[in-house]
Amino acid sequence: MIKNKKLILLFFSAFAILVVALTPFVGMEKIPFETILHFDSTDIKTDIFWRLRIPRVLIAFVAGSALAISGMTFQAMFRNSLATPFTLGVSSGAAFGAALYIKLGFIFSLFGIVGQTIFAFLGALISIVIIYALSKIKRGFSVGTMLLAGVAINFFFSSFILFIQFMSDFTESFSIMRWLMGGFEIVGYTDIYNILPFIIVGSLIIIFLSIELNLLTLGEDIAISRGVSVSKVKNTLFIATSLMVSGVISVVGPIGFVGMMIPHISRLIIGSDHRYLVFLNIIFGGAFLVLCDTLARTLIAPAEIPVGVITALLGGPFFIWLLINNSGDGSSI
């Protein structure tokens, strides 16, 4: 069994490497292999490849990985496949923070972290605090109630974002709206450097706590009785996911449903042992979002579909399918 799991990881790694290596060549501008080796050339194709497509593919991969393992972490903590940072309103909190930053129009950074990311992180934290408080007020809060609370939080922040847009002029409003759809078309290497520390720290924390995640899926009481300091672990995981989600969202916008689909499918493929599951999510989530983005920029070329639209088109039906198959007692985990 363990051998199989390693084999699955190996297979998906190969798949992910292929995806990352091949998709930069795909697009409106066909890029022959030879051109990418002429670093010094002024060839526009070389430029497109190295300055546009490569950073775009890289950031899509990083974002996909981060969203997938954040989703996995939430699903384990709440013991339900429907509970993800997106459905519980963490993403919209982060989106609100980032939108507010765009509207305010002042530009700052702190310890090299750009203001938009900081604002997104604070927005995500607000959502998390609300969710956390709700789950504390009443112990044994059902997941159904939790999800409804998530819907409420989403509405709450969405109306704030609408308000910000209403108060903005046409160009601000357009840039906020476009950003809200999620996409990778304006990213460059600096964006990668900006969010990579968040993603690496968050991922390492989650990888480090993968056995604790296994125990959390058994339920909090059992996890405690097996020796897990549940509140400490959960707080750490909340912060790790907030870091990652807000890092991703501040750069590429709120891309939904990746954190729901990928962890669920991964679990069907490799099982519920988070020591393996976390790595499959990183590999598969990254490759998946790169593929979605490739579709986004090729389907109606020369125009682009926002990648968030594509993931939502796939994710909506998936959500309903999960809802039908979900008995709400954590059995889908």
Place this chain on the structure above:
Amino acid sequence: MNKILFDIKDLSFSISKKEILHSLNLRIYKGDYLSIIGPNGSGKTTLIKCLIRINEAPEKKLFFNNIPIEKFSQKKLASLISYVPQVTEQSFSFTANEFLMLARYPHLSRFTSVTSKDKIAVAEALDITESTNLADRQMNTLSGGEKQMVFIASAFAQGGKVILLDEPATFLDPKHEQKIYEILKTIHNQTNKTIVTVTHNINSAILYSDKIALLKDGQIDFYGESDKITEDNTLEKAYDKKFTFIKHPNSKKSIILPEVL
């Protein structure tokens, strides 16, 4: 006299502002098989959850080996005490073997994988609970009785000196119920582990355990040798109901006979 394992002094505990335990005092001795009985809502589950710190008791009210329980790290505590929760409908997507391995968490260091010691502990646990044949089954495919047995096995594999159980045999058919008690007795006799079990089945408490603690309205109403529980109208007063007793032909202990309506 055996060593005191748990010393509970003047413990009060509230859930959502409702006080469940009122200045409760109880000593649990090493090597005992103690049953905790009592009417619904008397605080049995609340008490047992305090013992493993699922419920965090106020400071200096609850001592384990003479040390306030809040001084232990959760991991250390789990290496000494294990717990079998009330039967749940909850499903687990692990095999029985993986589930037992997870119970070795308190002994795991983060950067080493499973050791042979862990494997031996798990094998022993499966053996003593007669569930070796279940090892590779998915937890979700087990029957209620089998699942409960795997839970007891996991508590054993966890390797502590004490096993706490919350109504381990409720909802089980008579055969599986008896098997649970037999296995608990075997564990108690062979390994001298302390067993503390919450139960509604007074007869099984009388027949299988050394001592009984009777909880009523969040306080200890009776504590003593298990066969003394039928004396002095203790049960009548606690449950506010008449009981008819009969001597068990084999054990000669008095047990409760169902009433005729």
